[in-house]
Structure formats: C-alpha cells, structure tokens
Amino acid sequence: MTVAPAASGAERFLVLADGAFGPESSKTANACIRYTPSRVVAVWDGARAGKTAHDVLGFGGAIPVVASFDDGLRHEPNALLIGIAPPGGRLPESWKAVVARGIERGMPVWSGLHTFIGDDPELGPLARRHGVPIHDLRRPPEDIPVATGRVREVKATVVLTVGSDCNIGKMTAALQVRDHMRAHGHRVAFAGTGQTGILIEGRGISVDAVVADFIAGAAERLVLDAAPDSDIVLVEGQGSIVHPSYSGVTYGLIHGSLPHAFVMCTQPSRTHVNNNEWVRIPSLPDLVRMHEAVAAPLRPAPVIAVALNTYDLSDSEARRAIAEAEQQTGLPATDPVRFDPAPVSDAIMRFHQQRTATH
C-alpha cells in the first residue's frame, strides 16, 4: 500500500485557519485537534484570536487561537497544517505568503487541499530550494488498479460509514467507534479515505482525489490492505449519495469497498445539503432504504446503526433526537462523540458474530 507520510508524532503544528476556524468550516484542523491534540500548538484565525480551541469547538482544551503568523511563532511550532478543505480545495490566495514564510523557516507543510502545495509554481520550488518536505495528503498513489471485486474474498467484516451530507461526522463516527472497540479488545482497522483520516491514521488514500475511473479500485485496495490483521474494517465514508457535487465519490466508495453493513450518520438539525439549499435531505428511513437499494445488486448490506451528530443541540434535545432516530429506523442510535459509542460498536460486533457464525 502506498501510504501518506506517516505522522512522526513529533509535529508541533501551527494550524492555518484564518477566518475559518469553527465547528463546520475547519474540518481538517478540528479532527487533528480532537484525535491528536498534542500535535497542535496554536491555530491562526484573526477573527477568533484570544479564544481557545475549546471556546470555538467545545473540545481541544487550551490550544490558543492567535491573530497572526508571528503570534503563532511564539508557541514554537515546527510545522504548518492547512486546517481547511474548502469545496474545490484551493489554497486561499492570502495564505500563500504565510506558507512561504513557514517554508523559509524550515517548517514542513501538511495539506489536504485538492490543489497540491508541492505543485504550486512558487511554493513548490521554494520548498525544494529549502529542502523542506511538503506532505500533500490527497496526492494519490500512481498505481491504483481498476476495481475487480476481489474485496469479496476478505474475511473481516467491512463496515462503511455513510451519511446525509458532507462534513456531518462519518470519519468521526468511525474513529470514535474504532477507539471504543479497541478499548474493548477487538481487532479493528480504520481505512482512511480522506485527507483528514490519512493525517490522523498516517496512511490511506484520498478517494476523492483519484482519477474518476479508479474510485472503486482505490476503495478496494484500502480494504484489502486493512483486512488481514483485523476482524472489523471500518471504512471512512465520503460525501453523500444525495450530494450534487460529490455523490460519484460516495457511490464509487460503496461499490468498491463492498461493505457488509453500513452505519448511517446524520445531523438532526440539518435539513438541506450544505451550500446546496435546493437539495432537501431525505428522511432517515428513506436514507436507509436508498443505501440498501444501491448496495443490493452487488452485495446486499443492511444499515445496522445510526450515528447522530448533535453538537448544536442541548443534552435533552440530543437525547430526544436519538430516541426518535431509533424509533424511526428500529436501529440502535447514539451520538458517539457526545455519549457512549457502545450502541454502534455493539451493533457492529453483533452483526460480525452473526455473519461469521453462518459462514
């Protein structure tokens, strides 16, 4: 498996998120802070300077938000992390000077943008001149095959997180469940399919960055590589089957990874696709039916649990939303960040035991 550069664990990131640090707008920064907080020393966002990560996100403790690159330097970062992954994935023009200053100071740059920093006509040569590594997390390996269906030979139980929209918690649900299952002694692998999952896991393929004909092939390879030492492979979902810009990636990931089961991720407060108000998100039962219908012609797969993202609800609203999801679908539900991930983890282990008992 061609892997992204593994996290050395020794990074001290200054995270670039100017004007964009927030629960829904700085996905890469947020996941890095949630899962590897010791790698982040400061976040640059002029509009929120003086706050902490916890003030802005509700987690991340005392990591400071700073007003400028120079303020960030006081926290002795040794690397830069581009903290956003906007639609289309380009570096904001105004950030270029900051990235250049980091490179000139010898700071490696980590980026999940579609537009590769290493290919930038100014930043690429600058980094090479200074001998500074650029980690473009979305750059795909060059030898991805066309999918073959070989993934059907995998003995592990493959579970894909899917959802009603982009940036709704598919990666987070998978990581929370992974950690919960590992704490209970299960052999579980996480297959990272996006820049942030790769940043956290240290390997993976960004399936939205491969050439379109190879989406399923990339997904297949991720599962084949993750499966051998695991009983459960949790595949990080991407996009949504109703997303007007990215649905191709989602469907290719479903048909390439051929999961045995789905975990459905939604945000109760979200009624329309973000930035696409003309697309109404189908009801939870409809989403369940649609995913099962799409999988069926290749390999039938049920939705076995629901993971809700309730960060913008009160505790009582969140509990009500979970009860409602359970009632609507007849499936176990939880918010695996806010509450115990066990309802999802247990559903997966029950499914795995039933599946392997009958095979």
Next chain:
Amino acid sequence: MTVAPAASGAERFLVLADGAFGPESSKTANACIRYTPSRVVAVWDGARAGKTAHDVLGFGGAIPVVASFDDGLRHEPNALLIGIAPPGGRLPESWKAVVARGIERGMPVWSGLHTFIGDDPELGPLARRHGVPIHDLRRPPEDIPVATGRVREVKATVVLTVGSDCNIGKMTAALQVRDHMRAHGHRVAFAGTGQTGILIEGRGISVDAVVADFIAGAAERLVLDAAPDSDIVLVEGQGSIVHPSYSGVTYGLIHGSLPHAFVMCTQPSRTHVNNNEWVRIPSLPDLVRMHEAVAAPLRPAPVIAVALNTYDLSDSEARRAIAEAEQQTGLPATDPVRFDPAPVSDAIMRFHQQRTATH
C-alpha cells in the same frame, strides 16, 4: 469550454487494434468507423488480416484489416488512432514500437487511453523531438469547477443515456438519435463525455478521467456549454449504476448533468456485467426504478424510452426483444442502429413539448 482538439476531418487513420478488433473489444475504433468512416484507411489486427471492417463489425464497408504496420502504410495513413480503451486504459507494451514508428514518420497520434501517450517517458519526448502532436482525448481541462446545480437554469431539455453495463450502446444510441433528430430539423446537441464521443464530436470532457471530486462539475459544464443553441441536449452516458468498477462515474454524471429524462440502454443477450460475472444485471423494470430513485432527491427524471443493442440477435429475435422491452416497461423501445431511431426520438420530442408547455 476547454475542448479536445477538433477533428480536422483530414485525418487518414491507421487504427491500431491488434488482437482486439471486434464488436465488443475495440469501441473507439468501431465508433470512428461507424460515424466518420472517411477518416479510417486501415485497421491493424494480425488475427483478422485480410477481412474488411464489414466482415468483422457488420458495418464499415471495405476498410481493410491489415497484418502489420508496414501493410497499413500501403494505404497511406497520415495519423494513428489507438482503437481500444481497455479497463484501466493502458497502452499494450507490444504496441509501443508501432506508435514510435508512426511518430518517427510524422504521424500524429490520437488516443483515448487513461495513460496519456504524451506522458509516456519514451513516446512523449520522441513526439516532441519530431514536432508530432499527440491528442490524448481523455486529458481533462485543468479548470473544472465543483458542481453547483447551475445546470438547473438551462432551458433546453437534457436527456442522459444510461445503461445496464459499460460498452452497451449509450454513446451510439445518443448519436443515432442525434442524427435522426437533426434530419428532422430539431436543434439538438450531443455532449461527449468519453474519449470516443470526443473523437467524433471534436469536443467534450472525458468524465471518467477527471479527479473524482469534479465528475459532477465536468458534467455540469458540458451541459451548460452545449445548451445555449439547442432545444435538446443529449448527454452521452458512461458506465452503469451497477458496475462495480465505474459506478461512481455514472452516478456523478447523473447528479452533475441533472437530466430531465433518461433513455435506458441495454443488450438483451447480456445477463451479467462484462468481466464481472458475479454481478447479475437487474431486470429492465428494476433498472428503470433504480435510475428514477437515484435522480429523485435532486431532480426527478423519468426513463422515457428504451434503446436496445441487438447486434448479436437475428432480426426476429431482435423484434421480439423490442416488443418484450415495451411490454415490460410500458415505454417505446427500438434498436436505434438496426431499426428506426424514431421511437426514441419521438419520445424525447413529446417529453420536451410537454415539459416546455407546462413551464
């Protein structure tokens, strides 16, 4: 619109299809021969040397099949066309020497492979040294945006050909219907989405070759560019929603082009996805239902006609298959190559008139 190099019309292609010239194995060659036969002087396929295109394909008249590159030269070609587009799209190693000889003789190379000839470490520099153009039809423009749904503003009626498998007649159905409609005075555009459609039309974007996040954006741009001077935009379909390798491209094309209606293309004799015998093709009524379900959350679109590919059936079998398709779906059906395309064309014009009358 960034277009592929327009066909000059002055090419005299030697088509490379060694060991692969046939109804199902040399898609690019076959479409070029069907729609622009005057551009083809000979086909290289040692296994079928001495035959004519008509002998092998059932169309293409006296275009000769030759045993070698040297035999091909006797027909005075001035360009090479790679006649195949195999899974994964690489140039057979054994063809490289032939392509190199063509380049050395000053013959431009046209290719629809995923692996760009212009990027080949030997052939690319060789072509540049000789000043010979390489037309890599699948090379995408560099400025494709993320899809926005702007395609909903288009006044023309957008019709997408979809189908039960790859290489089953989606492009051919669209081209046959285009020609039939034009002959009847309708303003109809063809939006080429694959290497062969681009070769024939002289413009388009190969949606399977763009970065995965931009499939829908490419489809949207194709429709926006084709729409202004047309009442009908026929979008060339790709892959199939049940194809285990390429379904992502198909779904992205559906959600990016947001057709008002579908034309369903199938081959009655094909029961399983080619090269993927583990995937059974759903019944025609199921395919109709599945496509309508996938479109519905973004913009409802009915299947309005069926185009059958009956090349491997007798006349009476073909007529029976058409009657059966009509009976199963309640929709008009035809084989638009073998018989009159009118049932499909008329269904599109009726749909267009109803749609515009009520808007």
